[in-house]
Amino acid sequence: MPDPTPDSQPDETQNLTPFDQLGLDDRVLDALRDVGYETPSPIQAATIPTLLEGRDIVGLAQTGTGKTAAFALPVLSRLDLKQKSPQALVLAPTRELALQVCEAFERYAAHMPGVKVLPVYGGQGYGVQLSALRRGVHIVVGTPGRIMDHLEKGTLDLTELRFLVLDEADEMLNMGFAEDVETILADTPEDKQVALFSATMPAQIRRISKKYLKDPDEITVKNKTATATNITQRYLTVSYPQKVDALTRILEVENFEGMIVFVRTKNETETLAEKLRARGFSAAAINGDVPQQVRERTIGQLKDAKLDILVATDVAARGLDVERISHVVNYDIPTDPESYVHRIGRTGRAGRSGDAISFVTPRERHLLRSIEKNNRTSLTQMQLPTVDDVNTTRLARFDDGISEALGETERVAFFRDVVSHYVREHNVPEVDVAAALAVVLQGETPLLLEPEPERPARRERPDRDEHRERGPRQAGGHPDGVPMATYRIAVGKRHKVEPRQIVGALANEGGLHRKDFGKISIRPDFSLVELPAELPRGAEQRLADTRISGKLIELRRDTGGPKGARKPYKKKHRD
Numbered sequence: 001m002p003d004p005t006p007d008s009q010p011d012e013t014q015n016l017t018p019f020d021q022l023g024l025d026d027r028v029l030d031a032l033r034d035v036g037y038e039t040p041s042p043i044q045a046a047t048i049p050t051l052l053e054g055r056d057i058v059g060l061a062q063t064g065t066g067k068t069a070a071f072a073l074p075v076l077s078r079l080d081l082k083q084k085s086p087q088a089l090v091l092a093p094t095r096e097l098a099l100q101v102c103e104a105f106e107r108y109a110a111h112m113p114g115v116k117v118l119p120v121y122g123g124q125g126y127g128v129q130l131s132a133l134r135r136g137v138h139i140v141v142g143t144p145g146r147i148m149d150h151l152e153k154g155t156l157d158l159t160e161l162r163f164l165v166l167d168e169a170d171e172m173l174n175m176g177f178a179e180d181v182e183t184i185l186a187d188t189p190e191d192k193q194v195a196l197f198s199a200t201m202p203a204q205i206r207r208i209s210k211k212y213l214k215d216p217d218e219i220t221v222k223n224k225t226a227t228a229t230n231i232t233q234r235y236l237t238v239s240y241p242q243k244v245d246a247l248t249r250i251l252e253v254e255n256f257e258g259m260i261v262f263v264r265t266k267n268e269t270e271t272l273a274e275k276l277r278a279r280g281f282s283a284a285a286i287n288g289d290v291p292q293q294v295r296e297r298t299i300g301q302l303k304d305a306k307l308d309i310l311v312a313t314d315v316a317a318r319g320l321d322v323e324r325i326s327h328v329v330n331y332d333i334p335t336d337p338e339s340y341v342h343r344i345g346r347t348g349r350a351g352r353s354g355d356a357i358s359f360v361t362p363r364e365r366h367l368l369r370s371i372e373k374n375n376r377t378s379l380t381q382m383q384l385p386t387v388d389d390v391n392t393t394r395l396a397r398f399d400d401g402i403s404e405a406l407g408e409t410e411r412v413a414f415f416r417d418v419v420s421h422y423v424r425e426h427n428v429p430e431v432d433v434a435a436a437l438a439v440v441l442q443g444e445t446p447l448l449l450e451p452e453p454e455r456p457a458r459r460e461r462p463d464r465d466e467h468r469e470r471g472p473r474q475a476g477g478h479p480d481g482v483p484m485a486t487y488r489i490a491v492g493k494r495h496k497v498e499p500r501q502i503v504g505a506l507a508n509e510g511g512l513h514r515k516d517f518g519k520i521s522i523r524p525d526f527s528l529v530e531l532p533a534e535l536p537r538g539a540e541q542r543l544a545d546t547r548i549s550g551k552l553i554e555l556r557r558d559t560g561g562p563k564g565a566r567k568p569y570k571k572k573h574r575d
Contacts, residue, residue: 022048025077027111041066043221056216059197068104084136088163093171095121101141122509144180169198176501185212231348234382235358249385253393258324261311264332273311283309286316330358337374485533489553492525509546510539
């Protein structure tokens with residue numbers, strides 16, 4: 001295959017060169033055969049030969065085009081397993097992406113015993129990372145903030161680094177990591193090979209490319225994210241407290257085989273799965289913390305119809321392919337259009353039809369508009385199933401159960417004699433006996449829902465976020481009703497800090513989400529940030545070593561008193 005030329009745009013319709021003709025290591029090819037990969041994607045076909053030659057590249061490609069394999073396969077093919085200090089560093093904007101990339105490296109290195117891959121990100125204890133680094137690793141995948149911490153502590157040696165990958169570079173800059181990224185680039189060997197991947201090419205990315213990359217090939221893959229036409233896409237406007245009840249009603253009235261319900265956090269997978277089980281549904285959770293053996297067993301149960309509902313995060317559902325999945329529910333709507341495409345792509349497999357339903361709170365309407373605009377699609381609004389809808393479905397299911405039982409002629413004949421005996425002995429109409437048996441079968445749970453009480457009409461409040469597409473929320477409380485408090489961090493205007501840097505650092509290192517941020521006020525020497533009054537467990541410990549613009553943030557509760565009177569915020573522990 002000829003070398004890609006600068007600004008080349010691979011044609012997605014052309015016959016692409018097979019993997020075994022790209023020059024990859026035989027052990028890597030064996031791993032690709034194991035996972036069933038035969039033909040590279042356009043970004044892979046264009047970048048792998050160039051990277052194998054040792055040249056720098058700038059790859060413009062959206063998430064989901066196969067760019068992880070595009071850099072992981074040539075890196076693994078050129079590793080020197082005798083060298084114990086890190087040879088490859090991959091920078092990723094979030095811990096979730098870092099974990100995904102690590103999993104991909106491990107999958108592609110299945111036939112290369114001894115390859116050590118280490119994820120390095122905020123929220124994970126330093127001890128695990130330090131012991132792994134002391135034993136020796138070949139590939140480090142991490143977030144810029146935590147990589148910078150290790151470099152400053154002298155615990156990460158990059159003096160023999162050969163490969164550096166910037167994955168989703170534009171997102172890293174949007175999250176405020178530009179200074180960290182440039183510092184890392186400048187502190188690594190000049191003769192390293194650099195691969196930069198980005199969905200867009202803003203001026204800052206262009207400047208970094210010119211400054212730190214050596215005559216890079218620029219390879220562009222056209223965005224092909226339009227959603228599949230065989231998937232029916234709907235959305236339901238619902239408030240956050242209504243979500244569980246809304247999902248329950250949808251599960252009652254929708255005719256589904258298997259379903260994936262997507263949520264944003266690992267904790268929510270367990271919480272929601274437990275609530276669904278309590279309502280009588282067969283549900284289980286998978287997330288990034290679930291061991292691989294448990295994950296495989298759970299997916300096997302879904303395939304074998306021993307499980308109907310999987311509650312999952314984006315990371316956990318990556319690569320999941322189960323034909324039985326007829327429905328995908330975005331319990332938490334994704335924050336970017338690409339994630340939406342990958343989520344709903346879990347249904348409608350092998351030419352079958354599928355259904356995708358997204359829950360949208362009033363504050364998330366801008367996310368819905370972004371999905372529709374970027375994916376060139378239109379979602380149909382649906383109404384919450386009414387009590388009558390649920391009761392009609394329950395009665396139909398009850399009828400179907402009777403019809404199915406009548407087909408078991410031998411058993412029906414036996415019980416017909418039993419019922420006839422009771423009717424003769426007690427002089428009770430057969431229909432009353434049938435009704436009594438239904439009562440026994442139903443137990444204490446009512447067959448039908450009670451009619452909903454009429455509620456007084458209430459004027460709909462305007463959506464305060466309607467005009468705002470991005471950025472942290474303004475004052476006014478957490479959308480989930482979580483109590484908020486004001487925190488002080490020790491970086492301000494003189495440190496040239498911006499709101500997006502604060503959001504990026506605190507979210508990535510502290511395990512927070514955009515909805516957790518209220519008003520941000522940047523003062524000359526410090527900044528005030530509205531955050532949940534009760535931070536996630538362990539967040540303050542993880543944030544203790546967090547830096548913005550190279551300075552420790554020294555997170556503490558703001559008391560409004562003089563600076564000297566303030567003490568670092570410590571969460572009270574309850575017995």
